[in-house]
Amino acid sequence: VLRIERANGTDVTGVESLLAAAGLPLDGAAEALALGIVARDGDALVGAAAVERYAAAGLLRSVVVRKDMRGAGVGRAVVEAAEDLARREGVQDLYLLTETAVDWFQRFGYSVVDRAVAALAVGRSVEFATVCGERGVAMRKGLWIHG
Numbered sequence: 001v002l003r004i005e006r007a008n009g010t011d012v013t014g015v016e017s018l019l020a021a022a023g024l025p026l027d028g029a030a031e032a033l034a035l036g037i038v039a040r041d042g043d044a045l046v047g048a049a050a051v052e053r054y055a056a057a058g059l060l061r062s063v064v065v066r067k068d069m070r071g072a073g074v075g076r077a078v079v080e081a082a083e084d085l086a087r088r089e090g091v092q093d094l095y096l097l098t099e100t101a102v103d104w105f106q107r108f109g110y111s112v113v114d115r116a117v118a119a120l121a122v123g124r125s126v127e128f129a130t131v132c133g134e135r136g137v138a139m140r141k142g143l144w145i146h147g
């Protein structure tokens with residue numbers, strides 16, 4: 001049975017191995033797990049997503065699913081849980097950088113934006129200084145804040 005829940009301090013190593021296996025940046029990943037979501041299959045970590053907070057904006061990062069678990073909706077589940085978490089924290093616009101998953105994130109309502117626009121909102125993130133940041137496509141989604 002798959003559980004989608006808030007990440008805790010003991011998840012850092014497991015999430016870092018998932019990121020490393022997927023070639024995603026580790027810089028700042030541990031810190032970002034403060035607003036992190038994980039997917040667990042028993043004791044095993046099979047997916048993650050995290051939000052870095054920058055005033056009214058957030059950076060969605062570290063979205064990853066273990067290879068043998070892909071294509072079953074785990075990615076969607078962790079992204080939606082991370083969005084809910086960001087919304088509850090008062091994040092109004094969620095940005096992300098991706099090299100490989102533009103089409104995938106478009107399914108969830110993210111649109112490509114100019115990197116300069118994203119840089120104004122979340123440019124302090126170390127992800128902007130990494131390979132992913134330099135080559136990555138910037139995307140944004142407005143989070144509807146429910147009363």
Ligand SMILES: CC(C)(COP(=O)(O)OP(=O)(O)OC[C@H]1O[C@@H](n2cnc3c(N)ncnc32)[C@H](O)[C@@H]1OP(=O)(O)O)[C@@H](O)C(=O)NCCC(=O)NCCS
Pocket residue numbers: 022024062063064065066069070071072073074075076077097098099100101102103104
């Ligand atoms: C991207 C990723 C998180 C998706 O996780 P997932 O659990 O497989 O996602 P879901 O099961 O919710 O969605 C699967 C669907 O998305 C499609 N899809 C998966 N990755 C995709 C991509 N990179 N681009 C376009 N479509 C993609 C699948 O073909 C599948 O389509 P279907 O529903 O029509 O069959 C996972 O493939 C992954 O960890 N990739 C490596 C890391 C990465 O690229 N992270 C995001 C960028 S920072």
